[in-house]
Amino acid sequence: xxxxxxxxxxxxxxxxxxxxxxxxxxxxxxxxxxxxxxxxxxxxxxxxxxxxxxxxxxxxxxxxxxxxxxxxxxxxxxxxxxxxxxxxxxxxxxxxxxxxxxxxxxxxxxxxxxxxxxxxxxxxxxxxxxxxxxxxxxxxxxxxxxxxxxxxxxxxxxxxxxxxxxxxxxxxxxxxxxxxxxxxxxxxxxxxxxxxxxxxxxxxxxxxxxxxxxxxxxxxxxxxxxxxxxxxxxxxxxxxxxxxxxxxxxxxxxxxxxxxxxxxxxxxxxxxxxxxxxxxxxxxxxxxxxxxxxxxxxxxxxxxxxxxxxxxxxxxxxxxxxxxxxxxxxx
Amino acid sequence: xxxxxxxxxxxxxxxxxxxxxxxxxxxxxxxxxxxxxxxxxxxxxxxxxxxxxxxxxxxxxxxxxxxxxxxxxxxxxxxxxxxxxxxxxxxxxxxxxxxxxxxxxxxxxxxxxxxxxxxxxxxxxxxxxxxxxxxxxxxxxxxxxxxxxxxxxxxxxxxxxxxxxxxxxxxxxxxxxxxxxxxxxxxxxxxxxxxxxxxxxxxxxxxxxxxxxxxxxxxxxxxxxxxxxxxxxxxxxxxxxxxxxxxxxxxxxxxxxxxxxxxxxxxxxxxxxxxxxxxxxxxxxxxxxxxxxxxxxxxxxxxxxxxxxxxxxxxxxxxxxxxxxxxxxxxxxx
Numbered sequence: 001x002x003x004x005x006x007x008x009x010x011x012x013x014x015x016x017x018x019x020x021x022x023x024x025x026x027x028x029x030x031x032x033x034x035x036x037x038x039x040x041x042x043x044x045x046x047x048x049x050x051x052x053x054x055x056x057x058x059x060x061x062x063x064x065x066x067x068x069x070x071x072x073x074x075x076x077x078x079x080x081x082x083x084x085x086x087x088x089x090x091x092x093x094x095x096x097x098x099x100x101x102x103x104x105x106x107x108x109x110x111x112x113x114x115x116x117x118x119x120x121x122x123x124x125x126x127x128x129x130x131x132x133x134x135x136x137x138x139x140x141x142x143x144x145x146x147x148x149x150x151x152x153x154x155x156x157x158x159x160x161x162x163x164x165x166x167x168x169x170x171x172x173x174x175x176x177x178x179x180x181x182x183x184x185x186x187x188x189x190x191x192x193x194x195x196x197x198x199x200x201x202x203x204x205x206x207x208x209x210x211x212x213x214x215x216x217x218x219x220x221x222x223x224x225x226x227x228x229x230x231x232x233x234x235x236x237x238x239x240x241x242x243x244x245x246x247x248x249x250x251x252x253x254x255x256x257x258x259x260x261x262x263x264x265x266x267x268x269x270x271x272x273x274x275x276x277x278x279x280x281x282x283x284x285x286x287x288x289x290x291x292x293x294x295x296x297x298x299x300x301x302x303x304x305x306x307x308x309x310x311x312x313x314x315x316x317x318x319x320x321x322x323x324x325x326x327x328x329x330x331x
Numbered sequence: 332x333x334x335x336x337x338x339x340x341x342x343x344x345x346x347x348x349x350x351x352x353x354x355x356x357x358x359x360x361x362x363x364x365x366x367x368x369x370x371x372x373x374x375x376x377x378x379x380x381x382x383x384x385x386x387x388x389x390x391x392x393x394x395x396x397x398x399x400x401x402x403x404x405x406x407x408x409x410x411x412x413x414x415x416x417x418x419x420x421x422x423x424x425x426x427x428x429x430x431x432x433x434x435x436x437x438x439x440x441x442x443x444x445x446x447x448x449x450x451x452x453x454x455x456x457x458x459x460x461x462x463x464x465x466x467x468x469x470x471x472x473x474x475x476x477x478x479x480x481x482x483x484x485x486x487x488x489x490x491x492x493x494x495x496x497x498x499x500x501x502x503x504x505x506x507x508x509x510x511x512x513x514x515x516x517x518x519x520x521x522x523x524x525x526x527x528x529x530x531x532x533x534x535x536x537x538x539x540x541x542x543x544x545x546x547x548x549x550x551x552x553x554x555x556x557x558x559x560x561x562x563x564x565x566x567x568x569x570x571x572x573x574x575x576x577x578x579x580x581x582x583x584x585x586x587x588x589x590x591x592x593x594x595x596x597x598x599x600x601x602x603x604x605x606x607x608x609x610x611x612x613x614x615x616x617x618x619x620x621x622x623x624x625x626x627x628x629x630x631x632x633x634x635x636x637x638x639x640x641x642x643x644x645x646x647x648x649x650x651x652x653x654x655x656x657x658x659x660x661x662x663x664x665x
Contacts, residue, residue, distance in 0.1 A: 071464065073368070073471065236597070240471060247468055291482035298475030305465050305472065306457055 016173045026169070033161045037154060045157050051265045052160035053221050058245045058257035059171050060214025065243070066252035067175060068207040069187030073239050078212040080234035082219020087229065156225050163221060167214060172254045174210075183207050187252070215242075244301045250311025259312035267300065268293040337510050338626040344520045346622025348585075351523035351578045352599040353606070353614045354530050355571035360608045361534075361547045362567035363455070365466045369473035371596015373443065373572050376477060377579025379485050380442040382492050382588050385435025401430050421514070428493045436495065439576040447572025451565045459561065474593070481590050492583045495519070519581045526574060531611045543567060547609070598638075601645040606656050613657025620644070 007013040017023045040048070057079055064070050174180040182203045185193035194200050223229055241264055249260025275289050308314060352374060359367045367373075409423065425432075450473065458466050494515040503510055534540035545553045546563045554560055582592055599618075606617030621641050629637040648656065 069464075071467065236474075236594075240475065243468070243471065244475075287486065288483065291479040294475045294479030295483070298472045298477075298479065301472035302454060302469050302476070305469050306454070309461075309465055 014176065016169065016176060026165075030165065033165070037158045037161060040157075042153065045153055047265060047269060049153060049157045049160050049225055051261045052157070052164045053218050053225060054241065054245065054265065055164050055218075055257055055261045056167050056221065057215045057218035057242050058249070058261055059167050060211035060218070061242050061246050062211075062251065062253075062257050063171060063174065063183070063214065064207055064211035065246055066256065067180065067183040067187060068204065069190075070204060070207065071243075072208075072211070073236075073243065075211065075215050075242050076234045076236065076238035078215035079219035079222060079238060080231070082216030083223035083229050083234070084219075085216070086220040086223045153225075156221075160221055160225070163217065167217065168254060168258070171214075175254075179203070179206065184252075241297075244297065248300060248304050248311055250313030253311070253313040255316070256311055256313045259316070263300065263312070264297070267296055271296060334508055334630070337508070338630045339623055340510070340512065342623030342626030343619060344516045344622070345625060346619035347520040347523040347527075348578060348581055349599055349602055349622055350527050350615050350618035351574060351581070352595065353603045353618055354527055354611065355575045355578070356596075356600060356603045357608065357611060357614055358530065358534075358543075358567050358574075359571045360603075362543045363466070363564050364463055364547075365455070365470065366600070366608065367470050367571065368467065368600065369470040369477060369596070370571065370575065371599065372474055372477035372481075372593040373447065373575040374579040374582065374596060375481055375590065375592040376446055377439050377443045377572070377576030378492075378583035378588050378592050379481055379579075380439040380576065381435045381580040381583055382485070382490060383435075384438030385431045385492055386490070388434065388438075389431045397430060400427050402427060425494065432493055432495055435492070436577070436580060439580055440573050443572040443576035443579075444569050447568040447575075448565055450572075451568040455564065455568070456561060459564070478590055478593055481593075488589070490588050492580075492588060494584045495522075495580060515584065519585070522577070523581065526577060527611075527615065530570065530574065534611070539563075539566060598641040601641040604655060605641075605645040605648045607654055610655065610657035613655055617648075617656055 005019050007018075012018070017026060036044075036048070057075065060078075061072070061075055064072055064075075175184065182193065182198045185196060185198055186200065186203055186207075190200055193203075222233075245260035245264040246257060247260070248263050249258065250256030271293050272289065275292075304311060352370070355373070356367055356370050359365055359370075409419070454469050454473070455466060458469065495518070500511065500513060502512075534543055542553070542558045542563050543566065545556065545558055546560050550560055553563075579592070582595060586592065598621075602617045602621050603614055605621070606612075606614035621644055624644060625637045625640045628640050
């Protein structure tokens with residue numbers, strides 16, 4: 001939404017938050033998140049943390065699919081690599097590296113690993129069982145930032161929210177730079193981009209590595225957030241979740257992942273609550289619930305593709321535009 | 332050496348079924364340029380329809396008795412004279428099951444054809460002319476819908492179904508070791524290869540097949556030549572879902588029936604990418620190679636490693652030939 005947005009210098013035009021609405025929105029959301037971290041109730045904190053972890057991964061997918069136009073159905077693997085790398089490295093390095101510095105070493109390692117490897121199946125192999133725990137999974141360790149132990153969910157949410165916000169802003173910054181504009185050029189027409197002097201191989205690879213790095217970061221937070229990680233948490237369903245969140249939210253828009261993640265986490269949760277209210281906690285209800293959540297998820301994805309391919313972001317844009325022009329014109 | 336042959340034959344039999352599954356993905360891709368991620372789940376529905384018509388329907392109280400188990404007088408007579416474990420008994424068991432097997436196959440074919448048609452009409456046709464990306468993502472959404480629906484309708488419990496051919500053991504000696512095969516696996520392989528050949532011949536020689544190929548070449552030219560492109564699309568989907576029904580029935584007899592059958596689609600997708608998305612021959616070769624490699628891995632390194640064989644092979648092949656073994660390189664004019 002750009003209205004009466006006068007720029008008097010190039011520097012003003014090139015800022016990340018290039019108008020007052022964006023600035024106000026970012027500062028407002030920082031305030032809201034801080035208040036929420038302090039006063040939100042435990043259940044909401046749990047849900048919001050799940051959203052935050054997923055959000056970071058979806059921002060990564062957005063760089064790959066939304067900005068560069070490549071499709072990946074395997075990014076769950078990078079989340080897994082991030083999660084396992086942080087935990088295994090944490091176990092190996094225990095005692096050698098002071099605990100307060102551990103996350104500062106192991107998280108970048110996880111991110112770098114995720115950016116470089118494509119190895120999910122090996123996690124389940126017996127060969128690696130001493131490190132990964134095989135199908136039964138491994139216990140993760142508690143993050144310790146310079147002596148501050150993040151051992152409650154509330155503290156973890158603070159960290160997740162901060163990292164999530166920074167990663168969103170970083171993505172917004174990315175598409176402003178030369179690299180980001182090269183991604184968009186590739187998405188719009190790869191041949192033309194090549195003629196303009198953009199190396200397709202280099203930039204596609206870079207985009208893939210960047211998105212994998214975001215997923216690795218999400219995986220690292222995932223490992224710190226939950227007490228135990230299992231291979232089955234990172235199967236196809238997770239990769240589908242990531243892509244669906246992006247499509248539902250809106251591809252190639254900064255706020256898209258945010259809306260998408262809210263829907264993808266809230267809809268199964270709502271179905272759970274509704275089912276609990278209607279059918280109670282009997283075993284039969286539980287058997288019905290999981291498939292229903294799956295179907296709802298697929299139907300949402302298909303409906304958005306058929307009816308609103310630009311996602312919730314587009315709907316929000318439309319509402320904001322109408323509000324801005326209100327009483328004069330709609331739409 | 333004998334063991335090698337044993338595992339090679341096992342691999343070829345698995346490869347034939349992979350090829351039959353792959354033919355559905357290739358047909359849809361050739362006609363519509365959509366990579367169908369949900370094909371594995373279409374197959375799973377084929378398997379469940381087979382299960383419904385071959386096990387659930389004959390088991391109902393209103394179904395005639397001969398449907399569940401056909402026992403004419405001559406068969407009872409023959410069975411009485413047989414010694415234990417004779418191959419004739421296996422054949423007789425199969426003949427007794429024949430009515431429900433036929434009903435199951437027919438039901439699976441018809442229901443899956445309807446399902447394929449519904450998917451094409453409701454989900455694919457509104458997106459015609461829009462970006463391919465949206466259509467591919469719709470098939471991704473279909474994965475969730477179909478697997479959820481299967482669990483809702485048939486529950487997630489595993490079950491077993493009757494074999495579609497007499498299941499007698501075949502033993503013979505080769506290079507000093509016993510080779511041990513099941514009759515039903517051999518018949519499955521023959522059925523799969525015949526169907527594969529039939530579809531390739533259909534696409535090559537019949538009028539409908541030529542229409543599919545023309546549409547694949549250039550949609551607007553095909554339109555102007557009087558080919559009804561939407562009809563071609565729905566024909567391709569029906570073709571994919573009916574072959575999927577047969578493949579599903581075969582898979583159900585091999586692995587039992589459960590919602591995890593859908594995951595087969597992904598390893599077959601890897602095979603299709605390896606063979607080249609638009610080449611039947613390439614895909615046949617790739618399916619056979621992967622089948623044999625998988626059996627060899629299972630023999631030498633154990634079952635866990637066999638799961639990753641298709642993916643590793645496809646990675647290696649794609650690095651060497653980015654369009655697959657026989658895939659056509661896309662020529663694009665700007």
